[in-house]
Amino acid sequence: MSRPATVTLTEMAESETGLAVRRATRVGWDGLTVGRAPGHVQANLVVLPERFADDFAAFCTANPAACPLLARGTPGAVALPTLAQDLDLRSDLPAYLVHENGCARRVGDLRSVWRGDLVAFAIGCWFGAEAALRAAGIRLRHVELGIQGPLFRTDRRTVACGPFAGPLVVSMRPFATADVETVAAITAALPRSHGAPIHAGDPAALGIMHPDMPDWGEPLRPEPGETALFWPCGLTALAAVEAARVPFFITHAPGAMLVTDLLEGDIR
Numbered sequence: 271m272s273r274p275a276t277v278t279l280t281e282m283a284e285s286e287t288g289l290a291v292r293r294a295t296r297v298g299w300d301g302l303t304v305g306r307a308p309g310h311v312q313a314n315l316v317v318l319p320e321r322f323a324d325d326f327a328a329f330c331t332a333n334p335a336a337c338p339l340l341a342r343g344t345p346g347a348v349a350l351p352t353l354a355q356d357l358d359l360r361s362d363l364p365a366y367l368v369h370e371n372g373c374a375r376r377v378g379d380l381r382s383v384w385r386g387d388l389v390a391f392a393i394g395c396w397f398g399a400e401a402a403l404r405a406a407g408i409r410l411r412h413v414e415l416g417i418q419g420p421l422f423r424t425d426r427r428t429v430a431c432g433p434f435a436g437p438l439v440v441s442m443r444p445f446a447t448a449d450v451e452t453v454a455a456i457t458a459a460l461p462r463s464h465g466a467p468i469h470a471g472d473p474a475a476l477g478i479m480h481p482d483m484p485d486w487g488e489p490l491r492p493e494p495g496e497t498a499l500f501w502p503c504g505l506t507a508l509a510a511v512e513a514a515r516v517p518f519f520i521t522h523a524p525g526a527m528l529v530t531d532l533l534e535g536d537i538r
Contacts, residue, residue, distance in 0.1 A: 320388070326431075362528065434510040
């Protein structure tokens with residue numbers, strides 16, 4: 271008798287859906303979403319009391335490269351129907367940070383802290399560009415390593431709205447120097463995943479003086495023949511909310527994103 275066909279982990283990942291990732295989180299999966307459900311849009315999550323919602327939405331609109339707003343919920347709602355079906359924001363991300371009075375704690379579920387005045391925002395994530403880059407044959411070394419890569423506060427300022435202001439946060443990923451123009455062109459066509467890189471090369475030009483000490487994520491130095499590329503990052507929103515001293519809010523844990531049902535082409 272012949273053995274049944276087997277499916278490799280790579281093949282599983284290639285066919286994975288956003289719903290499959292969300293269902294996995296409900297039963298305890300708590301890893302990084304980098305490389306998961308290729309081609310599906312991933313999103314940063316920010317949840318704020320309703321009284322801050324309009325100013326925060328205005329901040330996202332004023333800083334669209336860093337904070338491309340994919341969806342805004344209604345007070346108390348735990349779903350974002352335009353992004354995903356069968357979605358419960360309290361359980362469907364691998365991990366969250368609950369921020370209260372200047373302190374943050376990591377949790378795997380939000381049911382015990384969710385309130386009727388909370389408004390959820392989904393902001394585009396660079397992970398949504400990965401499938402398009404893969405399709406072009408671009409090496410994604412951070413995916414090979416299973417990390418999200420480094421993220422840094424810069425010396426560039428965002429456009430302030432109400433109490434929300436602060437530094438631009440960027441992500442860095444290294445690419446073969448020969449591929450830089452292709453990477454820039456591909457990502458420029460994906461504005462809801464932060465669009466084209468804003469800088470290539472020396473991080474000091476962005477005020478990043480210690481590239482081996484990122485504010486979030488993991489260090490990842492360019493290898494010989496590679497160039498560091500920098501994109502605006504959705505953690506710009508976290509920096510702004512912290513600066514506004516919002517007493518209680520919720521975000522995704524770094525690298526543990528909301529994986530939606532949308533495909534990259536749905537949000538160009």
